[in-house]
Amino acid sequence: MPDPVAVQDLPAHTDVLVIGGGAIGAAVAYHLRLADPGVAVTVVERDPTYELASTPRASGGVRRLFSLPENIALSQYSIDVFADFARLMAVDGEPAEIGWKRNGYLFIVPPESVGMLRENFETQEALGCHVVWLDPDGVKDRFPSMYTGDLGGAVLSPDDGWLDPHAVLMGLRAKAVSLGARFVADEVVALDRQGAAVTGAHLASGRVVTFDQVVVAAGAWADQVCAMVDVATPITALRRFEHFFVPQDPIEPLPYLKDTQRLAFRPEGRGYSGGVPTLAEPRGVNFAIDHRYFEDVVWPALAHRFPQFERTKCLSTLPGLYDQNDLDGNVIIGPVADLGNFHLLAGFSGHGLMHAPGCGRAMAELLLTGGYRTIDLSRFGWQRVADGTPLPERGII
Numbered sequence: 329m330p331d332p333v334a335v336q337d338l339p340a341h342t343d344v345l346v347i348g349g350g351a352i353g354a355a356v357a358y359h360l361r362l363a364d365p366g367v368a369v370t371v372v373e374r375d376p377t378y379e380l381a382s383t384p385r386a387s388g389g390v391r392r393l394f395s396l397p398e399n400i401a402l403s404q405y406s407i408d409v410f411a412d413f414a415r416l417m418a419v420d421g422e423p424a425e426i427g428w429k430r431n432g433y434l435f436i437v438p439p440e441s442v443g444m445l446r447e448n449f450e451t452q453e454a455l456g457c458h459v460v461w462l463d464p465d466g467v468k469d470r471f472p473s474m475y476t477g478d479l480g481g482a483v484l485s486p487d488d489g490w491l492d493p494h495a496v497l498m499g500l501r502a503k504a505v506s507l508g509a510r511f512v513a514d515e516v517v518a519l520d521r522q523g524a525a526v527t528g529a530h531l532a533s534g535r536v537v538t539f540d541q542v543v544v545a546a547g548a549w550a551d552q553v554c555a556m557v558d559v560a561t562p563i564t565a566l567r568r569f570e571h572f573f574v575p576q577d578p579i580e581p582l583p584y585l586k587d588t589q590r591l592a593f594r595p596e597g598r599g600y601s602g603g604v605p606t607l608a609e610p611r612g613v614n615f616a617i618d619h620r621y622f623e624d625v626v627w628p629a630l631a632h633r634f635p636q637f638e639r640t641k642c643l644s645t646l647p648g649l650y651d652q653n654d655l656d657g658n659v660i661i662g663p664v665a666d667l668g669n670f671h672l673l674a675g676f677s678g679h680g681l682m683h684a685p686g687c688g689r690a691m692a693e694l695l696l697t698g699g700y701r702t703i704d705l706s707r708f709g710w711q712r713v714a715d716g717t718p719l720p721e722r723g724i725i
């Protein structure tokens with residue numbers, strides 16, 4: 329089996345250069361080589377340990393509960409991939425286990441948001457998702473510990489769940505390497521631009537690589553890479569904490585739970601993993617830990633919903649970065665501005681891990697055929713950024 333973090337030599341020229349080797353860059357490399365074993369793919373990743381990358385710091389939630397058909401379709405495809413990941417990403421017969429837990433997702437909303445939830449539910453049903461509408465009594469029947477007095481409704485998506493993000497990254501990367509993608513440990517520090525094309529990358533080591541196409545899969549650092557060709561994006565680094573906490577008393581088995589105040593958590597071992605991401609957070613790369621955040625924001629929300637959390641203990645707080653698209657909270661995919669061969673695949677705003685397989689395939693289609701063949705992601709392209717016309721999710725994000 330190839331070393332999942334195998335580091336290879338840099339060629340002088342590559343067909344496609346991928347900047348950033350997290351879940352997104354690895355998924356692009358995998359799909360490119362799967363679709364066309366003749367295409368030369370080089371991924372430049374500055375930190376093969378992924379210490380600060382967002383992927384290993386993700387919560388691992390994977391759901392179909394979106395309002396935009398594109399996001400629902402990306403989830404449907406990606407969840408099928410995750411369910412069969414061990415086999416699909418096996419290398420030399422070694423299965424790629426990712427701890428996939430199909431324990432469901434539950435969105436709960438107050439009475440004033442029931443209309444929005446119902447509309448989204450109908451869209452999800454129309455697109456073939458297995459979703460279950462629950463009134464507050466129905467929620468109480470299934471989850472007797474939950475306080476439901478302030479709820480108006482809920483939607484359960486029983487086939488959704490969560491997985492181990494680091495294992496997903498290692499699986500995608502190892503499979504991409506086994507298919508012939510080349511991962512190089514270095515940092516892109518400058519890009520050459522000639523008119524409407526970007527032609528070469530300068531690396532921190534002093535080496536230079538030229539390419540036909542380039543994909544920016546640099547996550548929360550995507551804006552910094554785009555700035556190398558004088559393009560400003562609405563993508564910012566947004567710090568978010570993932571907490572691990574244990575309640576005083578046991579709770580019945582729970583799905584991944586989310587509400588309109590952005591409380592989001594799921595079972596993990598003998599406790600729970602989750603938090604309350606906030607858009608009020610100042611933007612920028614910041615890995616400092618605010619130990620009061622759990623006590624001031626997360627704990628009251630948990631204790632309100634479940635009495636078992638009244639004396640919960642937070643055992644760890646891990647900071648990580650969203651690649652937040654401040655225009656509308658959705659990914660930006662495809663060529664940027666007037667640069668025909670400079671493609672962006674970032675701005676996932678908290679959904680990147682679950683959409684990595686679908687977006688990796690979409691980007692491969694775009695690069696190899698000039699258009700989308702399976703899921704049409706045209707509305708997620710740069711044009712909406714240029715026009716200043718957001719395409720946001722409705723409801724819980």
Ligand SMILES: Cc1cc2nc3c(=O)[nH]c(=O)nc-3n(C[C@H](O)[C@H](O)[C@H](O)COP(=O)(O)OP(=O)(O)OC[C@H]3O[C@@H](n4cnc5c(N)ncnc54)[C@H](O)[C@@H]3O)c2cc1C
Nearest residue numbers: 348350351352382383387388389516547648679680681682
């Ligand atoms: C706390 C938290 C919880 C989350 N929970 C979920 C969840 O439940 N479900 C979900 O779907 N998503 C979740 N996310 C979001 C998810 O983690 C991201 O959307 C996803 O991991 C993005 O993958 P990526 O490959 O684009 O970014 P990354 O994993 O950050 O990879 C980008 C890589 O680019 C490299 N890089 C940057 N600049 C350069 C350069 N100049 N040269 C070379 N390399 C460079 C970096 O080293 C990095 O490894 C969560 C995120 C956080 C922080």
